[in-house]
Amino acid sequence: MTKRKNIKPKIAIIGLTSCEGCQFVMLDQGRRFLDWLAKVQLEEFRLVEDEPILAEHYDICFVEGNPVTKANIKLLKEMRCRSDKLVVVGNCAALGGVWELKNYASKTRAIKAVYKKLKVANPDIKEVDNFVKVDYVIPGCPIDGDEFIELANQLLKKGSFRIPQNPVCYECQSRGYQCLLQQEEICLGPITLGGCKAVCLKSKQACWGCRGLFDGAQVENFMNYLLKHFSREQVYRIMEVFGARDTILKRLEEMQGKKNRKFGKSKVNKIDNKIKKLK
Amino acid sequence: MNNEIQVFLNKLSEEFFLFAPQQDGAVINIKEVRDIGDVDWSGRMPTNTWKALFLPAREKMFDISDGRLVKSKTSQPKIAAIGVNVVDLKALTLLELVFSRDVYYQERRCNTLIIGYSSSWPNDYKKYKIFSHNFEEDILEHLIFDIFIAQFAVGRMKIYSGSEKGQHILEEGGIKDYEHIEFAGPISEKGPDKKMLLLKKKMESSQGKRIWHELNKICIACGKCSINCPTCFCFDLEDSVDPDNPERVRKWGSCFYNDFSLVAGGGKELDTVSKKIFFWYYHKFVRIPFEYMMPGCVGCGRCSKVCPVGIKIEEVLKKV
Numbered sequence: 001m002t003k004r005k006n007i008k009p010k011i012a013i014i015g016l017t018s019c020e021g022c023q024f025v026m027l028d029q030g031r032r033f034l035d036w037l038a039k040v041q042l043e044e045f046r047l048v049e050d051e052p053i054l055a056e057h058y059d060i061c062f063v064e065g066n067p068v069t070k071a072n073i074k075l076l077k078e079m080r081c082r083s084d085k086l087v088v089v090g091n092c093a094a095l096g097g098v099w100e101l102k103n104y105a106s107k108t109r110a111i112k113a114v115y116k117k118l119k120v121a122n123p124d125i126k127e128v129d130n131f132v133k134v135d136y137v138i139p140g141c142p143i144d145g146d147e148f149i150e151l152a153n154q155l156l157k158k159g160s161f162r163i164p165q166n167p168v169c170y171e172c173q174s175r176g177y178q179c180l181l182q183q184e185e186i187c188l189g190p191i192t193l194g195g196c197k198a199v200c201l202k203s204k205q206a207c208w209g210c211r212g213l214f215d216g217a218q219v220e221n222f223m224n225y226l227l228k229h230f231s232r233e234q235v236y237r238i239m240e241v242f243g244a245r246d247t248i249l250k251r252l253e254e255m256q257g258k259k260n261r262k263f264g265k266s267k268v269n270k271i272d273n274k275i276k277k278l279k
Numbered sequence: 280m281n282n283e284i285q286v287f288l289n290k291l292s293e294e295f296f297l298f299a300p301q302q303d304g305a306v307i308n309i310k311e312v313r314d315i316g317d318v319d320w321s322g323r324m325p326t327n328t329w330k331a332l333f334l335p336a337r338e339k340m341f342d343i344s345d346g347r348l349v350k351s352k353t354s355q356p357k358i359a360a361i362g363v364n365v366v367d368l369k370a371l372t373l374l375e376l377v378f379s380r381d382v383y384y385q386e387r388r389c390n391t392l393i394i395g396y397s398s399s400w401p402n403d404y405k406k407y408k409i410f411s412h413n414f415e416e417d418i419l420e421h422l423i424f425d426i427f428i429a430q431f432a433v434g435r436m437k438i439y440s441g442s443e444k445g446q447h448i449l450e451e452g453g454i455k456d457y458e459h460i461e462f463a464g465p466i467s468e469k470g471p472d473k474k475m476l477l478l479k480k481k482m483e484s485s486q487g488k489r490i491w492h493e494l495n496k497i498c499i500a501c502g503k504c505s506i507n508c509p510t511c512f513c514f515d516l517e518d519s520v521d522p523d524n525p526e527r528v529r530k531w532g533s534c535f536y537n538d539f540s541l542v543a544g545g546g547k548e549l550d551t552v553s554k555k556i557f558f559w560y561y562h563k564f565v566r567i568p569f570e571y572m573m574p575g576c577v578g579c580g581r582c583s584k585v586c587p588v589g590i591k592i593e594e595v596l597k598k599v
Binding site for chain 1: 304308326327336496497498499500501502503506507515517519520521522523531533536537538552585587588
């Protein structure tokens, strides 16, 4: 029994296509991060090691970044096979990141503007959970250091974690920052998961939803409100920056679908849509 | 402000951290006083609330030493809250009742000096006037405060003390001309507020009314109103498992978030916006009056001011 206790959980921290900012946030925690590392067996840390050698089995794998290249996808799938739990870290992995901007605009035009002579692959950007099963998400661009340490400790202690489901508005209002929505700016605070200490709002930068939706976000009412005051283009543009648009619209559809089902309208809508397509 | 008061406050600042409403850009905010000249005596309603002084947004409940829970040993700083208007005093009186057995609140309260202030009524108070108030003296008897400064129209003012602590500090500060008012409980001799009882009755029977369906489509459940409400005292407990300092934190909760009514297994009582907002009103206008015989809403109008989608509490009440 004592022997078993001595076995530390094996950890891997890998980075796919990203700015590696989230891995730097981990390193920035200094002593606290090292203390946490002392309790685990760190097998893999792409940012600080020279030659990664894959172990056979990991208990927890942290994935940062977006699987953009084929090598990324291969590595991701490999890691999923070898790990018990897969935790995605940061906005790129969870929501698609800034790269997802090109999904919403013309993909071919974007690549021509960036790579003028080089020929590179130009895939659609998809979140990690499109490729493999994701167990937990640590959101943010970059992640919040205090939150990471807390959640990482929870993971070791009880094998799971839960982020309190409050919006950014909670963080913002309880710290007494000025409301930018009331100053006619598009701020996604009311539907975005809090826990970031409202750092953007502190410097009067509106929330662009890097942490994604929280459980209980009133997307429908909020969209109605935004579209009443701003054009659809403006609103979408803000939502696209951190790749949140597709998630928000998906939730919106779900909410509306749920409502329609209540009134038995879904069938009617489907038929309506079909008729529209035929036309 | 009067010279006498300036001198008094200067002396006070040697012992206390002073907090007072101050002009902050276009709005008035309650914050720590750097220069006594900055204090806003206009009597306008501040944007943020006093409750943060007594119930911080995050408060550590206890430490763990040798595997045991030990009450946190944090020394509370001595704070003087200056210029609390009558409406906010009413809210504090309610908090005092609710947290009468709460060690953390009481510890803070003991180290706090509440100095009330009124320059007639706060400017936009009449707009939000929900509960009938009559003469000032009648009101002061039913409020909790240590010192109260009442400013009348022509530079005339009167100073009251509401507690022994207040008397003591006034004497020390060299102010001899004051009147003592003994706290006579939060409810007036004529019985509970009639308007409050009427509202309670209306609210009780309003479930399912059209107004709640209308709000269901407008409210975005951001919870800003409840965070900025001087009487919203519900809280969440949050445990952190950091091995070096595991702690339990008490933080402001809001019934607009799913976490509020979440139970093991994932079920939640308040699953739609209309239920959430009705719950909020019901607590303010039915349950608090029922439990404490005091209105749960003091009519300060802060919730209307911070609402991004412009829900106005007075209009909702009219429709109810």
